Amino acid sequence: MGETIRLGVNIDHVATVRNARGGAHPDPVRFAKIAAEAGADGVTAHLREDRRHIRDADIDRLRAEVALPLNFEMAATPEMLAVALRIRPNAACLVPEKREERTTEGGLDVVGQKGTVAPVVKELTAAGVRVSLFVEPDEVALEQAALMGAAIVELHTGTWCEALAAGERDAAEKEFARLKAGGALAASLGLEVHAGHGLDYASAEAIAALPEIAELNIGHFMIGEALAVGLAETVRAMKAAMARGRAGASAETR
Numbered sequence: 001m002g003e004t005i006r007l008g009v010n011i012d013h014v015a016t017v018r019n020a021r022g023g024a025h026p027d028p029v030r031f032a033k034i035a036a037e038a039g040a041d042g043v044t045a046h047l048r049e050d051r052r053h054i055r056d057a058d059i060d061r062l063r064a065e066v067a068l069p070l071n072f073e074m075a076a077t078p079e080m081l082a083v084a085l086r087i088r089p090n091a092a093c094l095v096p097e098k099r100e101e102r103t104t105e106g107g108l109d110v111v112g113q114k115g116t117v118a119p120v121v122k123e124l125t126a127a128g129v130r131v132s133l134f135v136e137p138d139e140v141a142l143e144q145a146a147l148m149g150a151a152i153v154e155l156h157t158g159t160w161c162e163a164l165a166a167g168e169r170d171a172a173e174k175e176f177a178r179l180k181a182g183g184a185l186a187a188s189l190g191l192e193v194h195a196g197h198g199l200d201y202a203s204a205e206a207i208a209a210l211p212e213i214a215e216l217n218i219g220h221f222m223i224g225e226a227l228a229v230g231l232a233e234t235v236r237a238m239k240a241a242m243a244r245g246r247a248g249a250s251a252e253t254r
């Protein structure tokens with residue numbers, strides 16, 4: 001639990017815009033470099049099975065050309081394991097994937113899919129890749145993640161963010177309480193705690209107040225903002241929001 005909280009910028013949706021025309025512009029790697037220069041602490045990219053946005057060549061170039069730590073998001077499949085073992089990212093975040101989904105809809109079922117996930121955790125860890133499991137802030141899931149030997153859990157914040165966006169205050173408060181308890185439990189289990197999905201400036205500031213959280217991974221909102229003000233300004237604004245949130249937490253505990 002530290003004073004600092006890192007920002008991982010997910011550049012998936014730069015590739016969404018690029019792929020709309022099938023060319024090479026805009027280049028996700030260029031945006032990762034802009035994010036790095038603006039103060040991002042890491043870059044996140046999700047190589048989906050259907051390659052709807054990030055492509056294999058993007059991952060290779062991110063690893064070769066961008067100095068930031070790469071958080072490679074992947075399904076726990078033999079195909080993606082082979083990619084991760086080839087590129088050896090700083091971290092690999094195992095996420096659930098359904099071809100028909102518009103975006104990630106929840107955390108990985110680390111209990112029901114233990115037989116599939118645990119061997120991938122073991123093999124990546126043996127290869128020196130830090131493994132993150134994208135999970136619900138659920139006690140059983142967090143305990144299973146620790147038992148599997150994951151280094152990190154990334155708490156799914158999508159349910160909370162959707163409740164906030166819908167103005168469902170009670171549901172949002174209930175889910176934030178679950179995230180708060182999950183973060184504390186995960187840290188007590190020796191897991192590094194990250195969070196992500198659906199975050200914007202306000203929700204990033206709010207969740208940065210949880211002292212156990214070491215990193216936020218944020219993409220869709222930031223790329224949307226970048227269309228208006230540029231990614232460098234968006235990164236600076238997001239870092240400032242996160243710092244306010246963390247400072248507020250520190251002030252409360254003084």
Ligand SMILES: CC(=O)[C@@H](O)[C@H](O)COP(=O)(O)O
Nearest residue numbers: 012046095103104134196197
């Ligand atoms: C796991 C998660 O919440 C995101 O990092 C993921 O990348 C979302 O999928 P899309 O980027 O395809 O929306």
Ligand SMILES: NCC(=O)COP(=O)(O)O
Nearest residue numbers: 010196197198217219220
């Ligand atoms: N793991 C969450 C992530 O990388 C970005 O999610 P989003 O901000 O695009 O919803």
